[in-house]
Amino acid sequence: MLIGDTGYGTADLLGWLVEEKQITPHIPMFDKSEGKQELFGLSDFTWDPEQDHYLCPAGKSVGRNHRNFKNKRSGITKKNTIIYRASxxxxxxxPLKSQCSPTTPARKIERSIHEAARDLARSLKHTEEYALSRNARKKVEMLFGHLKRIMRFDRLRLRGPNGADDEFLLAATVQNLRKMAKLLGQSNENLLVTT
Ligand code: SF4
Structure with a gap:
């Protein structure tokens, strides 16, 4: 399992994690597929992997362009997506056009070639394990935020992974000492009050 924030939720990275490394992604995604609230989003369409098409809310097929080009094309765009179009x-x-494709003659869907990995990441969001890992991630992110904003640890001075390792170890040590000093200070104050 890998826990990460939205910055790690790109289609390419999720594809690599899930398809190549078989790692379960506990990563939130920046999901633009739902579009505007009043319009149908991707979740309103049913994906049929065998037929390689979507079924729209009106039950019509939204499929790939199967024009016979002289030189066979993969149909994959520069953004690593495949375009599906209704007719x-x-x-x-x-009758649903105003909620589906009000400004274009027909509905178009851009599907990432890593959509299966994105679907897995989406489905995990509702599990108990994800809720636990999200809480754990928030605790770590709070510490990183504290390091950056309060302790002004906003860039690494040493180069390479070993340098980063050393700097983080030192910063975390300082952070823990600071916390410890605060806690000890508080307990000493309590001692003074009770004695
Ligand atoms: S507008 Fe087209 S894609 Fe959208 S629901 Fe109607 S038939 Fe389906």
Whole structure:
């Protein structure tokens, strides 16, 4: 399992973690697939991996472009996505068009080639294990925030992974000593009050 923040929730990184390394991602995603609230988002469409298409809320197919090009094309864009489109003859008279594709002749869906990994990350968000790991992550992030803002540890001075290791060890030691001094100070105050 790998716990990370939204910065690690890109499609490419999730694809690498899940598909290549078989690591369970406890990572929140910056998900633009839901679009505007009043319009249908990706979750309103049903993915059918066998037919390689989506079924829209009106039950129509939203599929890949199967034009016969002279030179066969992969259909994968520079953004590592595949474009799926509904047909204009389905969307034109559709009663749901205003909630689905109000400004274009037909609905278009951009699906990442790593969408299966993204789906896994989405589904994990509702598990008990994810809630636990999110709480653990927040505790660590609070410490990082404290290091950055209060102790002004906003950049590394030493180079390379070993340098980073040493600097973090020192910073964490200082942070713990600071905490310890505060706690000891408090207990001494209590002693003074009770004696
Ligand atoms: S507008 Fe097109 S894609 Fe959207 S629900 Fe209607 S038929 Fe389906």
């Amino acid at each position: 204009q003859s389905d969307c034109g008279p559709c």
